[in-house]
Amino acid sequence: MPKPIVSVTQFEDAYQSVRQALDLCQGLAGLEHGDKILIKPNLVSWDFDLPFPPYGVVATSAVMSALVRILVEEGFSNLTIGEAPLMVPKTIGRAMYKKLGYDKLVDKYGVKLVDFNEEKFEKMDCDGYALSIAETALQADKIINVPVLKTHNQTKVSLGIKNLKGVINRKSKMFCHNKDTDLSYIFPHIIEKLPVALTLIDGVFGLAKGPGPTGSAERRDLIVASRDTLAADVVGAALLGYSADQVDHLVYFAQRNGGSTDINDVEVRGLDVAQYTKFLDYDWEWTKDNTGPVGYEKRGITGLAVRKYDSTMCTGCSMLFNPLLIMFMSAFNEKPFPNIEVLSGKTQTASPGYDNTVLFGKCSHDLNKDNPHINKAISIKGCPPDLMEFERLMQAEGVACNYNEYVKYRHYLFNRYKSEQGFDLGLFKI
Numbered sequence: 001m002p003k004p005i006v007s008v009t010q011f012e013d014a015y016q017s018v019r020q021a022l023d024l025c026q027g028l029a030g031l032e033h034g035d036k037i038l039i040k041p042n043l044v045s046w047d048f049d050l051p052f053p054p055y056g057v058v059a060t061s062a063v064m065s066a067l068v069r070i071l072v073e074e075g076f077s078n079l080t081i082g083e084a085p086l087m088v089p090k091t092i093g094r095a096m097y098k099k100l101g102y103d104k105l106v107d108k109y110g111v112k113l114v115d116f117n118e119e120k121f122e123k124m125d126c127d128g129y130a131l132s133i134a135e136t137a138l139q140a141d142k143i144i145n146v147p148v149l150k151t152h153n154q155t156k157v158s159l160g161i162k163n164l165k166g167v168i169n170r171k172s173k174m175f176c177h178n179k180d181t182d183l184s185y186i187f188p189h190i191i192e193k194l195p196v197a198l199t200l201i202d203g204v205f206g207l208a209k210g211p212g213p214t215g216s217a218e219r220r221d222l223i224v225a226s227r228d229t230l231a232a233d234v235v236g237a238a239l240l241g242y243s244a245d246q247v248d249h250l251v252y253f254a255q256r257n258g259g260s261t262d263i264n265d266v267e268v269r270g271l272d273v274a275q276y277t278k279f280l281d282y283d284w285e286w287t288k289d290n291t292g293p294v295g296y297e298k299r300g301i302t303g304l305a306v307r308k309y310d311s312t313m314c315t316g317c318s319m320l321f322n323p324l325l326i327m328f329m330s331a332f333n334e335k336p337f338p339n340i341e342v343l344s345g346k347t348q349t350a351s352p353g354y355d356n357t358v359l360f361g362k363c364s365h366d367l368n369k370d371n372p373h374i375n376k377a378i379s380i381k382g383c384p385p386d387l388m389e390f391e392r393l394m395q396a397e398g399v400a401c402n403y404n405e406y407v408k409y410r411h412y413l414f415n416r417y418k419s420e421q422g423f424d425l426g427l428f429k430i
């Protein structure tokens with residue numbers, strides 16, 4: 001059997017680099033001129049209130065623009081870009097398209113922009129899981145998948161197969177983070193329902209400790225392309241320093257679909273993968289006794305046990321977990337916290353011996369509200385929870401969590417890239 005082809009090219013001029021990547025893997029060979037083509041970039045989220053460093057978090061507009069231009073030049077004119085970004089709480093797809101300059105693709109090439117969150121979804125049987133997939137994705141003749149070269153704190157890497165989780169509705173996304181089956185064994189079913197003809201990994205930036213802006217980005221200047229999504233992901237994972245065998249969802253997808261997670265079973269064209277591999281860590285280190293990030297221990301924080309999130313915590317709570325950690329840090333005044341345990345997600349239950357138990361999010365509240373180990377519950381019941389409510393309830397307990405410290409942290413996150421070469425916001429604007 002011929003090996004799937006994956007091209008890896010250096011990102012220099014966006015147009016030339018994307019074209020070279022497509023040429024090397026015959027990336028457009030699966031498309032026909034009359035095809036209704038959906039391009040699905042990773043535009044997982046944006047923040048219009050606080051500074052948002054997009055590096056390694058969302059696809060660059062430079063790559064998206066180059067891809068659209070090449071498609072049009074090659075005679076593919078029925079193009080739609082679609083995504084269902086995180087609802088905060090309302091959908092922000094159109095605002096994101098505007099921010100990223102996609103309006104120009106509409107004006108110049110007649111591209112249609114769709115925010116799946118505003119469209120209809122169809123419930124599909126994904127091997128026993130009922131997931132609601134955007135009709136636009138189901139009705140496309142072909143899909144071009146544009147993930148970002150990033151790690152993910154729950155799934156190790158977030159590449160082509162994971163990027164298609166963005167075509168399901170909010171409820172289904174939450175369902176993927178359920179307590180009975182790990183996330184990694186649910187979302188790979190989505191791509192099986194879709195006519196993905198090409199995967200183009202935007203590796204202009206790579207992201208450690210992703211998937212959000214609290215991760216740490218690096219300029220990587222890579223483009224990866226393949227008509228075979230698994231093969232593209234195997235190579236993408238390798239470039240991030242992971243063997244695909246270490247990534248549960250890649251192993252699962254390969255088993256189900258007869259592919260291989262061995263990079264030796266891929267024909268790589270272009271750059272030498274080993275030469276461009278650089279390990280990016282995917283997760284935050286926690287203390288051995290699961291009382292908080294190692295950074296808390298180093299600072300001498302005691303009296304506080306923040307249990308490490310698990311894969312049942314969905315993106316809504318995930319995006320707020322780092323703020324929660326920062327806000328606890330803001331309340332640290334060199335004295336022990338008042339014996340607090342903090343729980344999140346759908347499986348963590350209260351331990352005995354704590355005076356206060358923070359239940360972060362509706363799921364944690366529902367699971368623990370009658371738990372006899374709890375002396376005093378501090379429930380932040382929203383779905384996702386509200387940080388201002390968290391601040392207020394903690395302050396009422398004499399714990400001076402301060403949202404403004406988180407705001408300062410966000411400015412720090414944004415500003416830390418300013419002096420670094422290649423961190424150009426112009427790459428995110430057409």
Ligand code: SF4
Pocket residue numbers: 174312313314315316317345346360361362363364382383384385
């Ligand atoms: S409370 Fe959090 S983990 Fe639970 S469904 Fe809502 S966002 Fe997801």
